[in-house]
Amino acid sequence: MTSKSLLTEDKRTKARNAAERRFKSYGVAAIAVAMMALAILLTSVIVKGIGAFSQTYVTIDITLPADRLDKDGNRDPAEMAGVTTIGYASVLRDGLIDTLAAAGIETEVSDRDIGDMISKEASATVRNRVLANPDLIGETVNFNLLADGRIDGFFKGRVTMETASRDQNVSPEQLVLAEQMAEAGIIETRINWAFLSLPDASDQRPEAAGLGVAILGSLYMMIVVLVLALPIAVAASIYLEEFAPKNRWTDIIEVNIANLAAVPSIVYGILGLAIFINFMEFNQSSPLVGGLVLTLMTLPTIIISTRAALKSVPPSIRDAALGVGASKMQSVFHHVLPLAAPGILTGTIIGLAQALGETAPLLLIGMVAFVRDYPQAFSDSAGLFGDPSTALPVQIYNWTQRSDPAFVERAQGAIIVLLVFLLIMNAAAIILRRKFERRW
Amino acid sequence: MKDTSMTKNIKISANNIDVYYGEKHAIKDVSVQIEDKTVTAFIGPSGCGKSTFLRCINRMNDTIDIARVTGHIAIDGEDIYDPRVDPVQLRAKVGMVFQKPNPFPKSIYDNVAYGPKIHGLSRNKAELDEIVEKSLRRGALWEEVKDRLHEPGTGLSGGQQQRLCIARAVATEPEVLLMDEPCSALDPIATAQVEELIDELRQSFSVVIVTHSMQQAARVSQKTAFFHLGNMVEYDETDKIFTNPEDPRTESYISGRIG
Numbered sequence: 001m002t003s004k005s006l007l008t009e010d011k012r013t014k015a016r017n018a019a020e021r022r023f024k025s026y027g028v029a030a031i032a033v034a035m036m037a038l039a040i041l042l043t044s045v046i047v048k049g050i051g052a053f054s055q056t057y058v059t060i061d062i063t064l065p066a067d068r069l070d071k072d073g074n075r076d077p078a079e080m081a082g083v084t085t086i087g088y089a090s091v092l093r094d095g096l097i098d099t100l101a102a103a104g105i106e107t108e109v110s111d112r113d114i115g116d117m118i119s120k121e122a123s124a125t126v127r128n129r130v131l132a133n134p135d136l137i138g139e140t141v142n143f144n145l146l147a148d149g150r151i152d153g154f155f156k157g158r159v160t161m162e163t164a165s166r167d168q169n170v171s172p173e174q175l176v177l178a179e180q181m182a183e184a185g186i187i188e189t190r191i192n193w194a195f196l197s198l199p200d201a202s203d204q205r206p207e208a209a210g211l212g213v214a215i216l217g218s219l220y221m222m223i224v225v226l227v228l229a230l231p232i233a234v235a236a237s238i239y240l241e242e243f244a245p246k247n248r249w250t251d252i253i254e255v256n257i258a259n260l261a262a263v264p265s266i267v268y269g270i271l272g273l274a275i276f277i278n279f280m281e282f283n284q285s286s287p288l289v290g291g292l293v294l295t296l297m298t299l300p301t302i303i304i305s306t307r308a309a310l311k312s313v314p315p316s317i318r319d320a321a322l323g324v325g326a327s328k329m330q331s332v333f334h335h336v337l338p339l340a341a342p343g344i345l346t347g348t349i350i351g352l353a354q355a356l357g358e359t360a361p362l363l364l365i366g367m368v369a370f371v372r373d374y375p376q377a378f379s380d381s382a383g384l385f386g387d388p389s390t391a392l393p394v395q396i397y398n399w400t401q402r403s404d405p406a407f408v409e410r411a412q413g414a415i416i417v418l419l420v421f422l423l424i425m426n427a428a429a430i431i432l433r434r435k436f437e438r439r440w
Numbered sequence: 441m442k443d444t445s446m447t448k449n450i451k452i453s454a455n456n457i458d459v460y461y462g463e464k465h466a467i468k469d470v471s472v473q474i475e476d477k478t479v480t481a482f483i484g485p486s487g488c489g490k491s492t493f494l495r496c497i498n499r500m501n502d503t504i505d506i507a508r509v510t511g512h513i514a515i516d517g518e519d520i521y522d523p524r525v526d527p528v529q530l531r532a533k534v535g536m537v538f539q540k541p542n543p544f545p546k547s548i549y550d551n552v553a554y555g556p557k558i559h560g561l562s563r564n565k566a567e568l569d570e571i572v573e574k575s576l577r578r579g580a581l582w583e584e585v586k587d588r589l590h591e592p593g594t595g596l597s598g599g600q601q602q603r604l605c606i607a608r609a610v611a612t613e614p615e616v617l618l619m620d621e622p623c624s625a626l627d628p629i630a631t632a633q634v635e636e637l638i639d640e641l642r643q644s645f646s647v648v649i650v651t652h653s654m655q656q657a658a659r660v661s662q663k664t665a666f667f668h669l670g671n672m673v674e675y676d677e678t679d680k681i682f683t684n685p686e687d688p689r690t691e692s693y694i695s696g697r698i699g
């Protein structure tokens with residue numbers, strides 16, 4: 001028998017190499033599918049949602065007539081408040097008609113329909129400005145006013161002549177006029193950071209709806225979660241991992257923590273409703289209750305990752321500390337905890353990110369309400385984080401429920417905001433991890 | 441190394457020590473008198489309980505949930521298992537060096553300074569610097585690291601790390617130094633350095649060293665105890681153990697027939 005040549009593959013080697021190549025290609029295929037799904041998802045969200053970050057404005061000079069806005073002529077804001085937004089709406093309409101005439105634009109569109117091209121929100125904006133500064137009356141003031149949602153949709157491609165012909169809220173003639181106005185520079189679509197700061201708006205004014213209240217509510221809840229969940233979870237983990245005797249009770253606790261992490265989030269919502277709202281009588285819809293519920297939900301996640309981080313610290317470090325006469329606590333706080341910190345941080349941020357995107361439990365505790373007032377962090381009447389509020393994911397859910405497609409665009413925009421926050425948090429987790437680990 | 445001096449003080453007196461890990465009886469009725477300013481070696485086949493017995497002397501067994509120790513160990517006549525004794529205080533007096541070098545992931549300086557800091561041995565930075573330098577000199581490491589005290593201790597070579605651990609242990613001014621196979625993870629050159637160091641440490645401390653290498657025991661110790669299956673079979677002058685053991689089990693271990 002001659003010895004085998006190394007230059008030719010034998011049968012077994014061939015089969016083994018083929019199996020390896022197959023396995024690698026499965027892996028590559030799986031990753032490709034995942035990346036494609038991600039790409040499609042992101043593109044669709046961005047394409048649909050990017051519109052929320054720009055908004056169409058009408059720029060008009062309006063002479064604020066004293067006889068209509070301040071009948072008594074004494075510039076007293078209390079009496080001027082008697083003129084409602086309806087009164088202002090007609091002033092704006094007349095202002096726009098005058099502006100069109102001045103620009104030499106002729107149109108068949110009725111006066112009423114011209115007025116409707118301005119957002120219903122605009123009259124409130126102007127009224128507030130006038131009441132804040134009564135001296136404006138009689139002056140000619142340049143206003144940048146929100147265009148109606150349909151007009152805005154036309155410039156973003158959401159509304160077309162075709163859909164307008166079937167739409168009761170807008171007519172093709174109005175759209176033609178809008179185009180003329182755009183050429184004359186009266187109407188313009190531009191970037192809209194107010195989307196991030198404005199409160200929610202009613203069904204008829206999607207153009208005025210923003211995420212201000214939702215972002216504040218989410219921020220307050222994250223503060224509550226961070227302040228409560230991190231210390232509680234770290235303390236619990238340190239106790240369980242470093243101090244507690246290993247017996248039946250700690251085993252039971254351990255199993256239960258693992259189980260809690262798998263409990264559907266809506267169950268935490270029911271729990272929060274029963275305990276925090278019905279029993280402890282905290283304010284419904286408040287970031288405090290939301291934060292407490294999310295804390296309960298996040299605790300197991302942080303505990304599990306903190307314990308894993310503590311476990312991964314080599315026991316020889318504990319021996320070393322005890323060996324030079326450190327107490328148990330000193331060994332934990334001086335040596336074990338700093339080494340576990342990157343893991344704990346990552347776990348905490350992942351827990352927070354989870355909490356930030358959580359919707360179901362918040363629906364149950366009423367955070368889905370329509371809120372236009374910015375919640376205060378503290379107020380005498382409602383206490384700490386007690387003002388009614390919404391949260392980002394709930395706002396998204398809420399907007400997708402409304403009939404006007406302009407709200408869908410805004411919901412997609414809100415998803416972009418949520419994703420950006422999550423990205424920032426995950427990036428922070430990675431950076432912190434690197435920073436702490438690089439110490440050596 | 442020959443034992444030059446006359447009879448020495450008894451530093452550690454262990455009487456009728458039994459250790460159980462749960463059901464397992466790991467140390468069986470061991471009594472031993474360990475002298476001051478002497479290197480005492482524990483030898484024996486692996487698993488015979490050398491480390492377990494060593495850990496009784498600084499009560500490191502307390503940190504193992506299932507371990508139970510009975511009997512009496514006195515250091516300078518004081519029972520270290522007395523309920524009034526705080527094991528943390530004890531461990532400042534009885535330093536320990538482990539099998540695998542285990543420096544803290546901190547700077548060389550901080551490694552050595554940690555013990556003195558938590559025990560309040562220095563009043564200011566200058567004093568602490570002094571302690572660190574003195575300890576590193578005693579650990580025969582000063583010349584090698586004096587220019588990079590603030591670099592991580594984990595960046596040193598294995599032998600240097602172990603000497604750093606020795607320096608860290610002596611920094612708390614212990615009276616007894618326990619070493620559990622301190623050279624088993626080191627190369628021959630590093631081993632020789634550490635052995636030389638152990639001989640110097642004998643001037644100041646009572647050193648107890650566990651080793652699986654009989655040559656090492658013969659080289660560094662004056663007294664040797666032979667453990668077998670949880671029993672202490674024989675304890676005598678090192679010379680005597682290696683040349684003329686009483687017990688046939690010692691005899692066969694020395695000559696390489698068990699272990």
Ligand SMILES: Nc1ncnc2c1ncn2[C@@H]1O[C@H](COP(=O)(O)OP(=O)(O)O)[C@@H](O)[C@H]1O
Pocket residue numbers: 461464466484485486487488489490491492493504506
């Ligand atoms: N933490 C522990 N838990 C349970 N059994 C242990 C533990 N440590 C050591 N033992 C057992 O005690 C016996 C003695 O171990 P050890 O003292 O480490 O031996 P040596 O150091 O002489 O090799 C061995 O049988 C070992 O399995």
Ligand SMILES: [Mg+2]
Pocket residue numbers: 490491492620
């Ligand atoms: Mg051992």
